[in-house]
Amino acid sequence: MASSSSSATPEFDVYLSCAEDTRKGMVSHLYRSLSQRGITTYTRDDKLEKRASSPDSEFSDQWKYTIDAKVSVVVVSKSYLASAWCLNELQTILNFLDIGRLLVLPIFYGVDPSNVKNQTGEVEEPFRKLGEKYPEKDQAWRMSLIDVSNLFPRIWSGEAELVEAITKRVEVLLRYSDKSSNPRGTYPLTTKVNGLFGMDRQMLALYKLLDLNSNEEVRLIGICGPGGVGKTTLAKLAYEDMSKHFHAHVFVDNAKNIYQQDPDESQETFTSGKIQRWSQKRTRDVSTGVIKSTVGHRKVLLVIDSVDSMEQLKDIADIVGWCGSRSRVILVTQDKNLLDNFDVKHVYEVNSLRYDEALQLFSQSAFKETNPPTSFESLSLRAVQIASFLPLTLKILGSFLQGKDEEGWEKELQKLEGGQEKTIAEIRKKCFTRVNEEDQILSFILP
Incomplete structure (x- = not known):
């Protein structure tokens, strides 16, 4: 059983989340295709699904410990929306996405993502019946369906070229998740955000x-x-x-x-x-x-x-x-x-950066590395606190301290320690000497 720690390395490349109507057909072919490419893959079988007596059973709650992969392919079908097991699993998958432990590729198989999002059309009746059976879960499931429908949906109704297309997409996601520049593995965007932590x-x-x-x-x-x-x-x-x-x-x-x-x-x-x-x-x-x-x-x-x-x-x-x-x-x-x-x-x-993001951003600016040298760790922690985790201030301060020795850092940090507004003003005063400050700030923001 995988650890719930965000630092744990997943054992598998791909987890296939699906319902009974696709598991024995398209998903089995997809499993074989991924395995032939050397992509380690796993899924759940019918026996495990039938062991969950209710969506809140002790067994189904263990999902939060057992999503042990880098990528989850979620095959959303009509039966998927009629399964308490699948919808509980979807909630867990999206939670793992939110904390950066999982990439998610949704595949809409025989259903329209707009109908899934709004619980209308072909999925309205099966979802309504399930919601009546488990009213305490209805709203949470609806929110999960909205979220998964917003994740760059792909619509499939037949199997011609389907398995090959998904396999290629998974290969791209796995390459993305393995990049050191993206340790949290969130969903890839067209724009490169290297160096812009968070x-x-x-x-x-x-x-x-x-x-x-x-x-x-x-x-x-x-x-x-x-x-x-x-x-x-x-x-x-x-x-x-x-x-x-x-x-x-x-x-x-x-x-x-x-x-x-x-x-x-x-x-x-x-x-x-x-x-x-x-x-x-x-x-x-x-x-x-x-x-x-x-x-x-x-x-x-x-x-x-x-x-x-x-x-x-x-x-x-x-x-x-x-x-x-x-x-x-x-x-x-x-x-x-x-x-x-x-x-x-x-x-x-937009909130301040998380601690790890702030330290990486500051270190990138000060040392051109994602982590500070050992001798500068305590000084870097002080600098991050002084900058109040604000991206612009972190980049300016890191650039200002770049190249100074430990004694120089200590001297400058002592001068800056104090109230946030005064600190930020002092940092900008030290770093900007040209008249057009706006263009200089943008050069820091958009490297």
């Missing part, structure tokens, strides 16, 4: 809110948190990763740069390649009219950074009205109250 976790959480499969007319998403916590970095990474899914895309550096167009101003339109060049760059002093001509009732990704007033939101509301169906508008701000007042229902609050 961003893989943040990106996954943001993707759930963005829900690219939703048919919602225009979805507003808020990113909020204190200064220096990584809001702009997260927004920029998401923008670069997702822009290919939209007809047009715009990133506005600062909401203050949006101004109402003068009636006499020439109506500049952006078409073909000109839109592409303009929308991929950070914009300055852009009019609402120019943005409207770009979005033009199309499916658009619009990111507006540094929102800090209701007046700005009024201009933004005017622009949002021009966005087409399935557009995504991301607002970045330090003030969560603004998002609440603007009725933004999908909000992600």
